């Protein structure tokens with residue numbers, strides 16, 4: 001029997017066993033700010049049971065284990081050897097996501113990784129391949145995909161009602177203070193984080209943008225450190241070019257407080273806008289080429305109308321991604337954010353950094369080796385920040 005068929009049979013058998021329990025046992029690896037949020041959320045999700053925690057900092061591991069009433073580990077390898085779980089949620093700094101994720105899947109555990117799935121697309125490729133080879137369910141924590149307005153926007157984009165792409169826009173202020181950057185030695189360093197706003201704050205909205213508009217074929221990007229004492233970028237911009245010649249513009253920074261987050265996807269049939277979470281869709285009477293072929297009026301322009309969009313309330317957030325991951329393992333439910341799809345935003349962010357450092361346009365898919373070499377070089381020159389007084393393991397209050 002072929003390995004793929006064998007893997008599928010094994011997965012079905014394993015799922016049937018787990019489905020009898022109606023719950024999967026989960027260990028959280030990395031119990032800092034976000035990991036603590038997961039430890040608080042998982043017991044509220046009926047399909048998951050928190051059974052262990054792991055943190056490289058012994059005091060943090062012990063304290064979290066005690067508070068949650070579960071076993072704690074310091075080394076993730078020891079957790080994998082213990083093995084009394086069905087899956088792991090990884091909430092360590094980004095570099096460890098693919099390292100721990102691949103080890104976990106090879107050891108037989110399903111994996112839900114925090115975003116970004118990796119620092120480099122090369123590592124992300126390895127993560128995706130390992131999931132394919134092992135047949136494990138691999139999802140990434142892109143919880144914004146569960147928001148009702150975003151779901152409605154994705155439905156419109158996937159229905160083809162926007163038409164052929166003419167222009168895109170993404171502007172995203174993601175303000176962070178110097179105190180935030182100083183709260184952890186790994187933060188905002190090439191060695192510890194592997195990038196700045198493009199790797200930490202912007203991935204959520206970049207993921208939505210890529211899901212709505214698709215990938216460009218080329219970009220020219222620029223990154224700078226404008227207003228913080230950090231090694232990596234705190235603002236970035238890019239000019240995008242799509243396969244059909246459409247252009248796009250992207251800007252993000254941690255130097256500007258919101259509001260002002262904006263996505264525009266303009267096609268030849270309509271224009272979709274998300275402004276600070278508010279969705280609108282304007283549809284043209286016919287496609288623009290069709291209209292232009294018939295129009296004879298010098299100052300004519302197509303009729304258009306704002307389409308009322310029904311936004312259905314639904315469960316959302318980190319807990320919903322965890323529930324979906326568990327239900328994918330238990331019952332084969334389609335993943336909201338499969339690992340294989342989570343790479344798009346990373347491809348975009350890697351390309352902007354590469355273009356900025358090489359001062360050249362970058363074509364997709366980006367050259368994996370060229371990017372690995374650039375990051376290796378930046379890591380060599382990097383030092384962990386001396387300004388960090390102590391590690392604060394506190395996440396955004398919105399994520400608790």
Ligand SMILES: NC(=O)c1ccc[n+]([C@@H]2O[C@H](COP(=O)([O-])OP(=O)(O)OC[C@H]3O[C@@H](n4cnc5c(N)ncnc54)[C@H](O)[C@@H]3O)[C@@H](O)[C@H]2O)c1
Nearest residue numbers: 030031032033034035055056057091092093094114115393
């Ligand atoms: N989805 C979201 O909304 C969201 C929000 C915040 C953070 N995150 C992501 O979560 C991850 C962690 O961010 P954070 O803000 O919680 O950082 P943090 O510094 O507060 O926590 C990271 C924890 O991981 C531990 N750790 C480091 N290396 C480890 C290893 N090899 N094995 C086990 N534990 C290890 C650290 O000791 C620390 O406790 C990042 O990748 C970040 O992008 C996601």
